[in-house]
Amino acid sequence: MQLDQATVEQLREWEAELAGQYQAIVAKQLNLDVTRGKPSAEQLSLSDTLDGVLEGQYITDNGTDTRNYGGIDGITEAKRLGADLMGVPSSNILVGGNASLTLMYQTVLTAHHFGLTGPDSAWKNGPAPKVICPVPGYDRHFTVCEQLGIEMITVPMTATGPDMDAVEALIKADNSIRGMWCVPKYSNPTGVVYSDETVDRIAQLGKIAHADFRVLWDNAYAVHDLNSDGPELASVFDACAKHGTDNTVIQFASTSKITHAGAGVAFMAASDANLAGIKKFLSASTIGPDKVNQLRHAQFLPNRAALMTHMQKHAELLQPRFDAVLTALDSAFSGTDLGSWETPQGGYFVSFDTRPGCAKETVRLAAEAGVKLTPAGATFPYGDDPNDCNIRIAPSVPSVEEVVGAMEVFVTCVKLASVRQALSQQ
Amino acid sequence: MQLDQATVEQLREWEAELAGQYQAIVAKQLNLDVTRGKPSAEQLSLSDTLDGVLEGQYITDNGTDTRNYGGIDGITEAKRLGADLMGVPSSNILVGGNASLTLMYQTVLTAHHFGLTGPDSAWKNGPAPKVICPVPGYDRHFTVCEQLGIEMITVPMTATGPDMDAVEALIKADNSIRGMWCVPKYSNPTGVVYSDETVDRIAQLGKIAHADFRVLWDNAYAVHDLNSDGPELASVFDACAKHGTDNTVIQFASTSKITHAGAGVAFMAASDANLAGIKKFLSASTIGPDKVNQLRHAQFLPNRAALMTHMQKHAELLQPRFDAVLTALDSAFSGTDLGSWETPQGGYFVSFDTRPGCAKETVRLAAEAGVKLTPAGATFPYGDDPNDCNIRIAPSVPSVEEVVGAMEVFVTCVKLASVRQALSQQ
Numbered sequence: 001m002q003l004d005q006a007t008v009e010q011l012r013e014w015e016a017e018l019a020g021q022y023q024a025i026v027a028k029q030l031n032l033d034v035t036r037g038k039p040s041a042e043q044l045s046l047s048d049t050l051d052g053v054l055e056g057q058y059i060t061d062n063g064t065d066t067r068n069y070g071g072i073d074g075i076t077e078a079k080r081l082g083a084d085l086m087g088v089p090s091s092n093i094l095v096g097g098n099a100s101l102t103l104m105y106q107t108v109l110t111a112h113h114f115g116l117t118g119p120d121s122a123w124k125n126g127p128a129p130k131v132i133c134p135v136p137g138y139d140r141h142f143t144v145c146e147q148l149g150i151e152m153i154t155v156p157m158t159a160t161g162p163d164m165d166a167v168e169a170l171i172k173a174d175n176s177i178r179g180m181w182c183v184p185k186y187s188n189p190t191g192v193v194y195s196d197e198t199v200d201r202i203a204q205l206g207k208i209a210h211a212d213f214r215v216l217w218d219n220a221y222a223v224h225d226l227n228s229d230g231p232e233l234a235s236v237f238d239a240c241a242k243h244g245t246d247n248t249v250i251q252f253a254s255t256s257k258i259t260h261a262g263a264g265v266a267f268m269a270a271s272d273a274n275l276a277g278i279k280k281f282l283s284a285s286t287i288g289p290d291k292v293n294q295l296r297h298a299q300f301l302p303n304r305a306a307l308m309t310h311m312q313k314h315a316e317l318l319q320p321r322f323d324a325v326l327t328a329l330d331s332a333f334s335g336t337d338l339g340s341w342e343t344p345q346g347g348y349f350v351s352f353d354t355r356p357g358c359a360k361e362t363v364r365l366a367a368e369a370g371v372k373l374t375p376a377g378a379t380f381p382y383g384d385d386p387n388d389c390n391i392r393i394a395p396s397v398p399s400v401e402e403v404v405g406a407m408e409v410f411v412t413c414v415k416l417a418s419v420r421q422a423l424s425q426q
Numbered sequence: 427m428q429l430d431q432a433t434v435e436q437l438r439e440w441e442a443e444l445a446g447q448y449q450a451i452v453a454k455q456l457n458l459d460v461t462r463g464k465p466s467a468e469q470l471s472l473s474d475t476l477d478g479v480l481e482g483q484y485i486t487d488n489g490t491d492t493r494n495y496g497g498i499d500g501i502t503e504a505k506r507l508g509a510d511l512m513g514v515p516s517s518n519i520l521v522g523g524n525a526s527l528t529l530m531y532q533t534v535l536t537a538h539h540f541g542l543t544g545p546d547s548a549w550k551n552g553p554a555p556k557v558i559c560p561v562p563g564y565d566r567h568f569t570v571c572e573q574l575g576i577e578m579i580t581v582p583m584t585a586t587g588p589d590m591d592a593v594e595a596l597i598k599a600d601n602s603i604r605g606m607w608c609v610p611k612y613s614n615p616t617g618v619v620y621s622d623e624t625v626d627r628i629a630q631l632g633k634i635a636h637a638d639f640r641v642l643w644d645n646a647y648a649v650h651d652l653n654s655d656g657p658e659l660a661s662v663f664d665a666c667a668k669h670g671t672d673n674t675v676i677q678f679a680s681t682s683k684i685t686h687a688g689a690g691v692a693f694m695a696a697s698d699a700n701l702a703g704i705k706k707f708l709s710a711s712t713i714g715p716d717k718v719n720q721l722r723h724a725q726f727l728p729n730r731a732a733l734m735t736h737m738q739k740h741a742e743l744l745q746p747r748f749d750a751v752l753t754a755l756d757s758a759f760s761g762t763d764l765g766s767w768e769t770p771q772g773g774y775f776v777s778f779d780t781r782p783g784c785a786k787e788t789v790r791l792a793a794e795a796g797v798k799l800t801p802a803g804a805t806f807p808y809g810d811d812p813n814d815c816n817i818r819i820a821p822s823v824p825s826v827e828e829v830v831g832a833m834e835v836f837v838t839c840v841k842l843a844s845v846r847q848a849l850s851q852q
């Protein structure tokens with residue numbers, strides 16, 4: 001199917017055929033959901049020995065009683081797990097509660113209102129701050145900025161990460177830019193892994209940006225490979241050390257998609273100065289994280305090898321679901337002008353770009369046919385996809401059969417929306 | 427010992443005698459700590475079956491998978507536990523993470539920056555807000571306000587709660603007052619329980635205060651009685667309902683001093699409007715609380731009777747420690763003019779008022795003799811006790827013998843500081 005070369009007659013023929021297929025699908029009264037990047041129940045069950053793993057031993061190796069108050073930056077054992085996960089020295093890690101999103105929110109809140117390196121560094125003291133958002137991106141990052149009243153400006157994602165020429169140009173041109181969101185590995189939603197060059201250029205942003213500029217490096221899928229020979233992400237920590245920009249990048253990760261999604265442990269990795277700033281904030285707002293759960297996780301994943309073996313089990317459950325999505329896209333859209341997508345080797349999403357102006361209609365048609373997709377636009381700040389083309393597909397929760405069923409609907413809806421749009425433009 | 431009636435000669439004699447006793451104590455090289463209101467290891471062990479209590483059952487009665495994301499206000503089972511603890515309908519309860527301090531911080535942050543009932547209600551949009559702090563009070567409450575740049579003004583604590591005449595007068599006179607901290611039962615540090623009249627007058631503050639005024643009702647010691655026939659705290663929730671001031675009071679509690687101090691579950695109870703405001707804030711900063719730990723706690727404390735039986739075990743451990751403090755104070759200071767104190771029937775503290783100007787010196791002398799006390803002034807906003815007289819004693823962590831030892835030191839230091847001050851004023 002090549003719409004750009006099709007005649008009106010051909011388009012009308014396709015429309016009639018697709019409308020018929022669509023009606024047949026609607027009649028099935030499906031109820032499928034591929035909206036959120038959540039682990040499936042099977043994946044969650046991989047970690048069910050967590051509750052009880054301590055066998056009554058609540059004391060850490062250095063004698064800390066995990067049951068009591070205190071310890072704003074987490075226990076040593078959990079820092080080791082964070083180091084295994086993030087490839088950063090334990091001493092640069094802070095271990096939080098159950099959500100890395102909370103650590104990110106607290107970091108942006110601290111940077112904006114209180115200052116990560118003293119009151120003078122608070123973003124609110126300068127011109128109205130702006131944060132760069134590679135798009136498509138993660139809606140919850142955008143919500144953090146939106147709630148805190150921080151303006152977002154977008155740069156395109158490419159197959160090697162954010163368009164770094166655009167990023168550098170923006171920073172050089174505008175002294176009010178204070179931050180940038182990144183999901184460097186299996187980016188949400190496009191699934192790309194930042195290239196070594198991109199990582200290095202990001203580490204160098206500290207040389208050209210305002211002193212209070214911070215990259216919010218959400219490495220949510222650090223070990224979430226579908227294949228054991230998945231791509232390596234270069235170490236941004238090492239790159240910053242090399243370039244003398246240690247304060248520029250603040251990293252985040254969690255066990256949310258490793259153990260139990262809502263009951264895991266979150267980490268941040270940062271320079272001493274950044275950690276001091278965030279600890280000062282945290283000391284007013286918490287008595288410390290749940291250290292018992294930190295110890296549970298450290299016991300459950302005692303070393304890097306155990307972590308990787310565990311992630312292999314996730315991959316075995318996820319791979320057929322991703323295959324179902326990609327097979328459907330390949331067979332429907334390969335060689336057509338109806339859409340484009342990346343083939344992720346990990347993470348939780350497949351990102352599909354329809355022809356401009358077709359995403360909302362596709363999502364609407366799918367919903368009416370009983371298949372819930374993430375709202376079109378959600379992958380852009382303020383919910384505004386200027387080309388109305390990006391759709392995020394999250395296949396982890398449904399069964400493989402359900403993913404196959406959802407993709408049949410998806411493919412039909414993309415085609416129908418595209419053909420109708422092409423017809424309307426004749 | 428009555429200093430006000432003593433001759434210089436008598437004071438000199440006492441000073442010499444006490445200085446000798448003090449030197450003998452210093453020579454013992456003690457190392458005792460009565461600074462923080464933490465449960466002891468014995469108390470924490472009462473809840474050690476928590477880890478493993480689920481026996482692999484992670485699903486709630488209504489089918490929620492506690493392991494996955496979602497559920498910003500907590501699971502039904504945990505709301506029931508909150509209702510048992512706080513005496514408020516389950517439907518008015520939000521269950522958070524491991525720290526009620528975090529819920530309080532988030533509430534004040536929301537009220538100040540974002541508005542609990544829409545953007546117009548944000549405190550920062552009006553005149554610089556002030557919050558009333560009954561003193562002596564809890565240092566972490568003060569830190570929340572201090573970090574958020576909210577001015578604190580003090581009112582005296584009495585044996586029936588805050589001086590309500592002073593509170594009402596302040597609110598009537600100053601339209602910039604937006605909040606008030608309260609620890610209504612076994613108040614930190616004085617140990618008093620607010621009288622029924624005080625609770626009722628607080629519920630009525632909504633009639634005279636600004637619409638965005640909120641009482642932050644930190645019921646940290648709701649079930650923390652030393653005796654089974656402890657005093658009853660009147661229901662501020664019912665009082666607000668009676669007076670039509672449902673939005674005025676936001677309640678907080680947690681299991682921190684019930685189960686594991688750092689790994690418990692926190693609760694807030696509020697009107698529908700206040701809950702909606704806080705949920706809107708939370709939806710940007712978290713993917714939801716740790717529901718697995720909520721389910722653990724609901725299983726461990728399945729009903730109000732189980733909760734009260736459990737608290738009885740805490741009381742058995744705490745009572746001899748409180749007795750040691752009170753016996754020492756009674757035998758040293760009864761009938762003297764050296765200090766005053768309340769006799770708490772629960773909670774975690776005994777609050778002692780020295781003669782004006784003697785608290786800092788007492789704490790300094792005790793530290794030199796190897797007994798760590800909470801810094802003098804910590805129970806006042808900005809660390810400033812204008813009379814320099816309040817000292818908080820927290821006897822829960824040391825053994826009974828250690829408390830006895832610490833109190834010997836304390837008593838000697840109070841006497842020595844007092845006599846020296848009296849001498850210096852001759």
